[in-house]
Amino acid sequence: MVIPMGPMGGMNPADEQEVPEKIQGQKCGWWFLFVLFVATSIGCAVALKIFDALIALMIGIWIYYLTKDSCKNMSQQCLFSIGLMCCMQAVMEFIILAMSLPGRRSTTTTPGEQTGSPHGAPSPFVGGSHSHSSSYTVTTKTSSFFSEEEGWHYNLQSAMMIANCVVFILGALMTRHSYGQYPNSLFEDRGESAPIGGSSFGGGGGTRYGAGRPANSLGGGGGGGGQRSGGTTSCNPGLTFGGSGQRLGNV
DSSP states (O other), rough: OOOOBBBTTSSOOOOOOOOOOHHTTHHHHHHHHHHHHHHHHHHHHTTHHHHHHHHHHHHHHHHHHHHHHHHTTOOHHHHHHHHHHHHHHHHHHHHHHHHHTTOEEEEHHHHHHHHEEETSOOOOOOOOOOEEEEEEEEEEEEESSSOTOOOHHHHHHHHHHHHHHHHHHHHHHHHHHHHHTSSTTOOOOOOOOOGGGOOOSSTTTEEETTEEEEEEEEOSSSSOOOTTTTTTOOTTTOOOSOOOOTTTTTO
């Protein structure tokens, strides 16, 4: 893929793609998506899902940067990056949600009774032998996805699992829709640069070698007796050297 360069080696401003007008008309949808991500971040923070809250807040700030000033910063590179992140996060949230829908499991560990000396084994220099053991009880409880017995915080965590999955799917769909408004794809080859000097080696409009040479020069007789570079040169096996013989010493 060849990137057109300007006179100073940088990208030519004339070749940069501007934001299409259809994307600028979608700014209301992008602002609504920004509000959804901020609300999801706040809800995850209240539900003590700190990692999910940070990711939603980061994408929300990114969407704000792209949407401000009539979406002038919404380039193809930014749309592809944020869309890829939304897709990956949506897949992970969907897996977690699918595993939790049949029932959420919670595990609690409680210490049991201790036997033996409360101070542990005595020093070997004092003598004597004592044994010390402790037991722990691990309890696994499976509750329904929404349960009134678990309280509002438990139900909020379940609701945020659904909200995370839905919001990231909406972000991926919105990004894909805006990305499709550009006439060319980000990974599309937009042509190759012309060779130096404007000549095409081996092409139909290429430069003929031997053109304009004298008749006795290599490459044929006359101005048009040259061969195209890249073409097939035919050799005549029956070609013989002509002319009269000369003897050394003759004047």
